[in-house]
């Protein structure tokens with residue numbers, strides 16, 4: 181457990197921009213993380229263990245599908261949802277990833293593209309944490325370019341037969357259901373989404389071992405060999421690559437807030453440490469100009485990132501958000517958080533690499549967060565295309 185207790189970060193009275201309900205969600209999540217995740221996360225990270233015991237308590241607090249309406253979901257506004265992911269990731273990016281996948285990548289597509297039967301079967305159980313999901317888009321040979329996917333679905337009577345491989349799938353081996361994106365042979369290879377129960381014959385999930393990032397999250401490869409599912413398992417409203425990209429937009433929005441949480445954890449730890457640690461003339465290292473400059477960079481960038489995330493959230497609540505807004509927030513805030521983690525690591529000196537403090541874990545986690553849900557550079561291309569009108573993919 182970290183030697184330093186989190187004090188929270190707010191430089192410009194950001195709290196005054198939030199409603200009472202938004203602050204309540206933030207504070208409730210913060211308390212939950214402080215009491216339940218912080219005491220165990222370093223051990224989980226060492227052991228490469230997902231803290232599954234937290235699934236039920238997180239469900240009880242309404243963390244799953246939190247911004248969806250009905251089906252027992254918490255019906256949070258988008259800023260409340262963002263503040264929740266901020267606090268989750270202040271705890272750990274892997275645990276936030278679990279919640280993002282369950283909510284934005286599994287419950288959201290069922291909610292948005294699913295039939296009434298599918299919604300009634302899955303959403304209440306997933307909200308309660310009784311059923312877990314995963315999202316299979318990436319393949320061994322197609323990450324940034326998912327349109328090249330090889331996974332195929334073929335109609336056979338009143339069933340679909342699925343074949344293919346998915347890679348880097350969060351929660352793959354603990355999921356009860358996988359949202360699988362496949363090209364449908366009988367529909368001119370159009371990409372569509374399918375609900376695949378993970379106990380179906382021919383479906384196999386294996387964990388990725390040797391990860392030095394997101395160690396408290398399950399990451400898996402999926403293999404489907406002639407997996408037969410009823411035609412009712414097709415997500416009827418899905419059609420084209422736009423459908424999984426809509427899901428990714430939901431998740432990326434949460435990440436843009438989540439990264440702030442990781443950055444805040446690093447900044448707060450580095451600030452407190454710099455006041456305690458003394459070097460030269462018995463002075464705290466916080467008295468040295470170079471250390472102050474690092475801390476000032478961190479708090480300035482965190483503050484700008486908060487305002488960006490908040491505005492994107494407000495636009496989302498008004499139904500005005502565009503995918504490029506979310507790309508900018510994800511790209512900027514994750515990069516900023518990674519830089520904060522690196523600066524904090526530096527300020528902690530040797531202690532910066534030890535898990536008595538959360539810094540190195542955040543740093544390693546953020547390397548994944550920079551890559552998944554559209555890499556930093558892919559978001560640059562999305563933004564570049566938007567502002568110039570010219571695609572550089």
Ligand SMILES: Cc1cc2nc3c(=O)[nH]c(=O)nc-3n(C[C@H](O)[C@H](O)[C@H](O)COP(=O)(O)OP(=O)(O)OC[C@H]3O[C@@H](n4cnc5c(N)ncnc54)[C@H](O)[C@@H]3O)c2cc1C
Pocket residue numbers: 281315316317318321322323324325347348349350351393394399548551552553554555556557558561572573
């Ligand atoms: C821990 C973890 C969990 C994940 N969870 C999930 C999940 O639950 N579900 C899921 O479907 N996927 C998941 N992913 C996969 C993730 O989304 C992909 O890793 C990501 O999309 C990048 O794909 P890639 O790894 O194949 O890299 P690549 O696409 O091979 O990219 C490699 C490098 O090339 C660059 N590059 C690629 N194309 C271009 C271009 N046109 N111009 C310039 N640069 C380019 C990229 O920016 C990157 O730097 C996860 C990944 C990780 C690491």
